[in-house]
Structure formats: structure tokens, C-alpha cells
Amino acid sequence: MGHPKKPEPRDLFPGALEMMILQSLRRQPMHGYALVQHIQQRSNDLLQVEEGSLYPALQRILKQNLVKAEWEISASNRRVRTYRITLAGIKHLEREVSRLDRMLEGISLVLSTAKA
């Protein structure tokens, strides 16, 4: 995938949204709207995510076979497209989370030495 010419202004670092989606889907399969609600609630509305920006991220991980999607009828009798995490998705998530942990650890170490 090519990088877009003009970097779109983002509040999150690249890949963060994907990780949050995967983590949410790992708990339970969800459709797009539910995912947005879930992420906003869990982050205590701290993360200001444009609702739409979820969809490009979903398409990217769908293409990488990290999730799969199926049209279903929801509990509220609505036709929704439900996403489920795949085995590859779980592995990917774990790898990314541990990389993020290491990165955060590194950053906080540097920050704490700077403070001291």
C-alpha cells in the first residue's frame, strides 16, 4: 500500500486504531457502529476519533485477513456487517501490543531520566 502524498492530520499514531479495533473484536464480534461506541466509551471519550475514520482502518485489516466480515441481522433487527477477529488477527494484535509496551517502556525510561 502506498503512503498518501499528504499525511492526513491524525491524533493517533499509525496502527493505533487498528490495535484498538482488534482488541475490541477479540472480546466480542461487533459491527462498525457498535465498535465506535465501544471505543469511545472505553476511552472515557478521551480519544476524539472521527467516527468515519474507523472504516478505512477496518478495510485495511480486512484486506490483511486479520478480521472477517459477514452480514447479519442484529438483536435490534437491523442488517449489520459484523466483524470477527481471525487467528492471524490475534497473533498480529499480540505482537503489536508487546511492541507498543516495549516502546512505551523505552519512552517512559527516557522521560523519567530527563526529569531526574
Add this chain to the structure above:
Amino acid sequence: MSWFRRLFLRRRIYSDLSEEIQQHLTEKMEALMAEGMSRDQAEYAAKRAFGNVTRIEESARKAWMWPKTESIVADFRFATRKLLRSPGFATTAMLTLALGIGANVIVFSVLNGLILKPLDVPHPENLFHILHGKEGYSGQSYRDYVDYRDRDPSFSGVLACQYLHVGLKVGVSVMPSWGFAASGNYFDVLGVQPALGRFFHAADEHGPGSAPYLVISHDLWRGQLNRDSNVLGETVELNKHPFTVIGVAPEGFHGTDALFWPDYWIPIMNAAQVTSFDDLPYRDHFAFEVFGRLKAGLTPAQANDSLNALASQMAKEDPKDDGLSVRVRVPGPAGDDRDPTKAVLSGIMLLAFLVLFAACANLASIFAARAADRSGELAIRLAIGSSRWVVLRQLVVEAVVVSIAGGLLGSLLARLALGVLSHLRLSGDFPTHFPIFPDARVYLAALTLSVASGLVFGLLPGRQVWQTDVMQAIKSGCLSTQSFRRFALRDVLLVIQIVVCTLLVTATLVAIRGMKRALHEPLAFQPEGVTLAWADLRMAGHTDEEILSLQKRMTDAAAAIPGVTAASVVDSVPFRGGGEWFVYRWGTTDFLPSHKAFAAQTFLIAPSYLKTAETPLLAGRDFTWHDDSKSPEVAIVNETFAHRLFGDTPAIGQRFALWETAKYEVVGVVADGKYLSFTEEPQPVMFLPLAQGVGGVMSSTATILVRSHLPADQVTAALNHTLRDIEPNAPFTIRRWADVIDLSMLPARTATAALCVMGLLSAMLAVTGVFGMASYAVSKRMREQGIRMALGAQRSQVVRSTLSRPLLLLLSGSALGLGAGVLTSGLLAHFISLATPRDPLVLFGVFLTMTLLGLLGTWIPASRALAIDPARLLRDS
């Protein structure tokens, strides 16, 4: 999911995505409405929370795309649509390029087929032609060949072969056919395997006449013999001598001559049976072509030195080899720096490049004009945020689309033209193939060339896009901020085009004039009204003694045909080739090649030949039938012969010799003429009595010539009938002499025709160029001229001021081109004799042509300028 399936599923994916997003918005809206918002408020809030739907959908789709490839594909589709919408521009640009590319594909295919392509034999790279050292000779004698083969260490194998033209009898019919007599090692040195049966080998040679074997070509086997595999072991007759068919050569194999396709090969040891003359014992009969396989690690130059050292050694051993030397060369025209075909073709290739160059110059101005026309659109695209790169990429893609289409069209036209060309036969009865069909390499080169020229010249206007000040462009609706008065790139392009055109027109006129002059050179015979009938009587199985009386009877019968005013018989007529013999001064005792006075073309003629051909006898007498083998040997010579051998003393009664027993007295002198081509220098020629032969060696070929005022087809029919009555088995060919001469002019005609085509192409390009420039000048300055006219300018002033620029360019281009033409006249002289660009008639012709082109190109723009109605124009703008 594989990328392939994804390609087809994409439509589904996109519609799923759209639906999903819509569902999201609906769900959000309903949630907000449940919180008490009105429908409109909820819809608005849902959309605001979601963000720009179109942009998000697009960026989501991107996950499934190859962004670069797809945007280029989109560019291509856009470019094609754009071009379809301006068919005038697209057609002009495509045709322009097609002409240039087509001309190049044609010329390069011919060059590739005739010269660049190596021989169709295994490992052509180490096969070399071993020629006689003297310029103008190629053949070797058989005994010299044997020495080279056995005593020189630089070649792993050396073969010899000789062209044969004999009557081939398969079943009951005799047909004239061409083949090779080849040394026993021929096929082994060339490294080919038979398609059927076996080849002959060195081990089959056990002295003269020992190997009556015949290998037939694949073409003959497939054609006349219907792929009959029972042909092996069959007996066929060559000039009535039986040969056993032992094998069929592989498909496509035709020996060591690129153009000549023989019907068969026989061992050299048996050649004398067919030719009735044993060439093998003589060191001074250069009847054989010799080729060698160079050993690995040696250069041709080393082999050349080694062979020449051997040749000087041989000259010491045998005085007949006095002055012997050899040249080792790449076979065919490729190795020959003086080959006329190569010189002509290289010249034409250069011209074709010039045409392509002119076409590209034209293309550049077409693209520049188009960019100027589209400047408003481009300016808007830049203004609404398109990057310069994207606009430029669009222009590039357009140029590529045009050039690919032009290249394809050009290649297609070239392929059609080559189809016609390949049916040309240089000589009526010589089996040639023209392997000139373009191969994949040629097409690839053509496509590369067209895309490259499209890119380079289509992008010249790209500079404009780059430098554009968008504000300015929007205001004036025009990209170009440069003043029109400034000396611009397109002026240079137009001048280049006109220079090329003038150069080509000059070359064309010179060629035509040279041709015309050549046709008016004195021939010393009058071919109009003469019909020829020739055959090799030995093919019908006659002996030398019978042949002469048969020839006499045929001549008498031909003379008796009603309406025939004169008839005669000769071995061969001028322009159908004669033989060359060494002439020695009287009193020469050692008849060594180095002692000769010169080599003279020789024709054996019957008594009434001079009258029939209308060759003027300047002094002395014609032959009579009494000049035969029982009477002293006599000769009639031409002026050059007499002058070179006897100086200013009258030639009648003088003597000369051909060898020890062939001594002649001159009884007549005829005017100098042309014997092989229109452009040859005066050369010594002797005519000897048919009844005496050359020193007793009789000719078996007979050409009956009859002069008549009757229409040619009547004469042909009567002659055919008469000759068949006398000898039904001899395969006679009947042609008008004028046609035979025409055929000999074919290479010169082809070259002239090629020049004419190139000249015409470049003229067309120049007219479009001038036209484009002039119309551009008129339309760009329409408003200015309208104001001038409103202020009282005369129409003639307006026309002058708009057209002065293109005309000035035309004038300077023509002058430059003519100058270049005069300067390169030396180059032209390579393939055009008898005329130069310095000829006043040619100069005048060029001037006239260029004026005409100028008029043609500026006529319509000028009338448009004249038709300017200032009132309307000013009102409109």
C-alpha cells in the same frame, strides 16, 4: 483472498462498504433521535460526527487498490477520452508519427533482412568468406582452394561451391533450375543435418565424376515433389546426366548466400558433367566461392595474414598463382564496405531517420499548439488544486497514448508495404527470397522508438505547465506567458523540419534527374522493337556440334516470321550479362594474369547481330557464317578496346591473344556503348563469331533476337511457336529487350522510388508544419489584427505581418537545406551518379517545390487573415 479474485470481487466490496456506512449513519441518527433530537438535527449531527463521507469512503477503498497503477490506468482512460473528443488533433499527431515510424520500419526491415541478419547456418559468427584478393573478384580456383583447405592452419574446415544453372528433369518435364556444386565437406563444415536421407561427405569424393549424388532443397521437395519420401534413391537428370537423390536439406537451409535459394546440391567432382567444362584443373579459373570455419581463438585478421602468407608461398611454387592474395570477410553484403546495396540502404536508412526527425518536430509543434489550446483548462485544474505533477503526468500519458497508436499504425502500414515489396524479384529466373518481414525485434524497436519520440517531443510543452503562474493564466485564459514575438522553440522545430524536407526534396530531384540522364546515355544498340528468346540448349541434351546448326536453323526460322525485319543469335545480349576474358597483347609469351592488358566483356554473335541490334559499325566488316572453326579467328572490338590496346593506330588488321592457342585479328570496330548498366564507365568489349566460340570453347546458351514493328505479344507468340517446332524440349524464356533492361534498372529504380517516397513524406510533414504555424500565428493575433484593421491598416499589411514569420522560417529553412544538400552531394554521389545538386535545373526544381509547399501551407491561414471582420471581432471579444 488472491489478488485475482479480489479484482473481480471489488465491486461487491465497494457496495458493501457504502451500505455499511449508510447503516452506520442511520443507526447513529436513530440513536440521536431517541435522545430527543429532531430528524433534521439528528441527520446533521450524525454526518458531522462521521466526517466527510465521500473522502472516508474513498480512503477506505484505497485499501483495495494499487494506487499508482490505478491512477495511471485512470489517466490512460481519461487521455483516450480526451483524444477521442478532439479527433483532428489525435489523427494528425498519430498519422505524423505513423509516417515516420512506418518509413523506419520498412527501411530497417529491408536492411535487417538483406544485410544485418547473419546467414541461416549454425554458428554463423565463425563462418567467413575467403575471397580472391583482387578487387572486383570474389571466386577462387579449385586448385587454390585445395591448397587453402589442406595447408592453412587457421580454419577447422574450408568449403567451396559453384553456382549452377541447368535443366532439371524430374519425371518427364525439364525445368531450368539453379543449384550448387559443392565440395564434399560442404554440409559438414556448415554443420547441418539432412531432413531426410543423407548428405554427401568428403569420403564420397574419389576423383572427377565419382559421386553422381544429388541433395534437394526442402522447397523443391515440398513443392514439385509433394513431400514424396520415396524420392530417395530416385534418379533425376541434370542436363541429361543421371544423378541419384540421396537426401533432402532441412527446411530453411539455403547455403551461404543470403538471397539465393538453390534447388539442389551436387558434389563438385561431378560439376563438369553438367557444365560441360571442367573447372577443376586450372589455377586461373575463379569459378568457386570459398568459405571457412575459423578456429576458436583466432581473429579473421590473423587468418587473413596466414592465408596471404600461404598465397605468396603458392605463387612461388606455380607461376599461374603470380600475385595471388586473399581477403577474409564476413559473408554477404555485411562484410563488404563497397557493396552497393549496403551503401544505398544505409543512405535510405539515414533519410528515414531524417523523416522521423521531421515527424517528431511536427509532433512537438502539434503538442505545443494543443497545450496552448488547452491552457485554459490546465490553468483551471492547477487553480483548483491539482498538483503540477498530476497535470504533467496527464500530458505524458496523452503523449504516450498518441505515440503508441501512431507506432502501431506505422508498423501496420509498414507490414502491408513490406508484403508488397517481398514479392519483388530482382531477376526473372534467379530463385531469390527477400527475407524482409519484420521480426519481433523490429516491432519492439519501432514501439520503443515511437514511445520515446512521443515522450521527448510531446513533453516539450511540459515546460509551459511547470512555469505557469496560475493567477496570470486564469486571468488571460492562456498558459503561455511568453510573448509571441520572441524566438520560440516551435520556430526552431519548423526550421528543422523544412531543412530536412529541402534536403530530401533535393536528393529526390537529383536522383530523378540522374535516372533520366542515365536513360538517355548512348547504348550503342536500340532495344525498342527487339524481342529476345533464350535457353540453354544443353539442357535439352544437345552436344556442341548440334548446338551450332540448331542455332542457325532457329535464326533462319525466326527471320522468316512475317513482320520480322532482322533476326540473329548471340550467347547473351548486353544487360543480360556476358563473360569476361583476359586480353593479352600480341607477342605475350607467358599468359599469366599479371601480364594481361585488361579484362574485356565478351559476346559471341552471329553475323546479323550488329544489324539487328542496330549497333553502329565504325570501321571494317561484320562477321559472316564463313568465320567458323575452319577459318582464322577474328574479332570485332569497341572503341575503348581499340584505344586501350592499340592507341591511335587504326585497329583493323591488328592482333591480340587470349591464351596460347586463341589468337585474334581485329576485323571491325563498333561504337562504345553500355553493356551491364547505364551508369558504367566506358569499358573494353569484344565480339567474337558464335561459330568460332572463345578460342574454340562454344557457348551452349543461345539468345535469339528478332526485330519487328509488330506488337510485342504477336512477335512473342510467333517466336514461341517457331522455336518449339524446332526444339520442343528446350525451356525458352521470351522477353522484350527493353523489359530486360528495365529489370536491370530495378535497384536504381527502387532507390529512386524510395527517395521519392521519403521526399513526399517530408513534404507532407513540412506542409502541415507550415500550415500549423501559420494558422497558429493568425488565430493568436486575430484580435490584434482586428484592432489594426479598425485603425485603418490595409488587408495586405495584415496578411504580411501575420505570415511574414512562417514565410521567413520557410525561406531560411530552405536555404539551409539546400546548402546542406550541396555540401552532402558527395554522400549522394554514393548511390546516384550522373547528377549533382549543383545542377541549375535541380536548384530551380527545389526552389519551385519549396515555394509551392509554402503557398500550400499558408493559403488557408492567409485567407482567414484576409477575412477578418474587425467590427465582429471586436464585438465578440
